Amino acid sequence: MSETQPSVSERLDALPFTRRHGKVLTGSGIGWALDAMDVGLISFIIAALVEHWGISRGESGLIASIGFAGMAVGASLGGLLADRLGRRQVFAITLLVYGLATGASALAGGLALLLALRFLVGLGLGAELPVASTYVSEFAPARIRGRVIVILEAFWAVGWTAAALIGYFVVPLGPDGWRWAFALGALPAVYALIVRWGLPESPRWLVKRGRIAEAERIVADFERSAGGASPARAGGSAIRDDGSSGPAPDPSPARAQAPAQASAPAQAPALARGGRLVALWSREFRVRTLSIWAVWFCVNFAYYGAFIWIPSILVDAGFGLVRSFGFTLLITLAQLPGYAVAAWVIEKWGRRLTLSVFLVGSAASAVVFGTVHTEGAIIASGMALSFFNLGAWGALYAVTPELYPTSLRGTGAGWAAGVGRIASIVAPLVVPVMLVAGGSALTFGVFAVFFVVAAAAAWGLIEHRGKALDER
16 A cells, blocks of 8 residues: 555544544444433332233343344344444444334233333344444544443443433333333334434445445545544644544554555455355454353343342342432443543553453442342442443443454454353343342342452453554
8 A cells, every 4th residue: 555545444544533533432422322222211210110010020030031032143143234234224224123122012912012022122122232333433534442342332421311310210100110110211213213324334345345445535524623634634733532633643653554555355264265254263363253142142241130139139129110220320321430540541551451341340339239228339339330340341342343354353252242242141130030049149140250250351462552453
């Protein structure tokens, strides 16, 4: 690649963060927040259904797990479809599916119909999350890509906080309060139209599909948003990682990879030997695939096992429905500073260290939460668990799309998330058993073990801080 004709990926990596980046990040982030709102709402709705429908603990766990079963299928299929059909297209379809299914859940008159609709909700939700992180990562400049993805993941806290507010103010209104909560969850169906027509397709994906002219037009639009040509094409200033301005940084990571990318085949080499799924386990990728699957599995088990059941655990502890929802709202608010700190350190410490530190913090917080009994200690340890756990999620979503080349990125991210969803299916079902066997101390002690295993597995990932994405 000559210096006068940089590639699409080099031009994207050399850009400062522009208004167009902000539109992609915000547009994807709103979809992400709506996802979180739906997942968060079910924990409050389960507690309400126990009171109004008289469902058992086993049935409560089934309501949560059936949604995660849909997420497991959706995550696996969504990644494959995103590599075939495009990031934006699949993003919009998934929003539409789970938005309509959530709205229909408000009309459910019995457990069987509610379970069927929750599976459809999970199908759309599971496909959307890895696709959204892949989509945004392919626009973000290399030097701040990790930070941008953590900010994207921070929208989860916004959505979960919205769920906590709905849970606190709407769900307790009466026997039909949970139905109104589900009706509000139908908003993604409307937002899907905005995503479909308002956001651009990933230029990196377009290049892999041979649609060079479309990719060039989108990149040129981003360059105009930056005030002209990107620094890769002409001299100029750029916003650095710390927010200051000055001469544009040399996009050396992109240039260092340019010769290899120019001579590489259109797809990752392993694709010719058996398709995308086989390629994830080729010699080049097998260690990182095993490691990222282990991290996703352990984090999903501990996170959803804890946060889906916290409102119900607090009710069982004698705090009452409204009061336990209030505690959960306070715990949820700690997610935002967790994301903020992770976004700051991920470009300083790197992906692996950031991820492992926040996972170890999650483990320590889980142990404390499971053993305390006073209001202040419950809230404080719950907020610490929320802080560290969601910071870890931010780092996890940042590192996952970086592990694979463009031709495998959606598949790799989708299958990692899909494996994680297996754990999220199991966790809500086994939590009641653990609570009976050993109470909160045993339950959250098990979660702590899973966090520690995930922290260890994180060191099997590659460190990609500040480097260009693999464009094969």
